[in-house]
């Protein structure tokens with residue numbers, strides 16, 4: 001066997017782990033080698049405070065209710081003996097994940113209801129009414145509305161409780 005022949009083991013090794021991005025400038029860390037790895041891991045488990053600095057995977061950021069906030073990964077994490085890897089993001093550049101509050105969702109629903117409800121007959125349509133009219137076409141010019149296109153207005157409470 002010549003010295004240039006890598007042999008069956010070497011040949012199969014050449015077929016995996018081909019990484020066109022690996023130009024040697026991108027930092028790569030093994031498990032628990034990344035800056036702040038232990039603290040990030042504890043925080044993602046909920047057993048520690050969120051560190052101000054360090055590197056975290058996307059999954060870890062999610063566990064901390066954070067997102068990369070638009071910044072590119074700065075390093076990568078080697079997993080499973082180098083066969084898998086994950087992007088690492090900077091914690092100090094991460095942003096809070098946006099979760100609409102119940103109040104915000106209610107406000108959005110109210111706004112939508114206002115645009116779909118006729119101000120004259122009170123029917124709520126499944127489509128948005130013409131903003132110049134604020135009424136349905138039936139109230140505007142008598143064009144009959146398809147009963148399947150709206151929800152009848154709720155019964156009015158006539159009794160003052």
Ligand SMILES: [Zn+2]
Nearest residue numbers: 118121136139
């Ligand atoms: Zn109407």
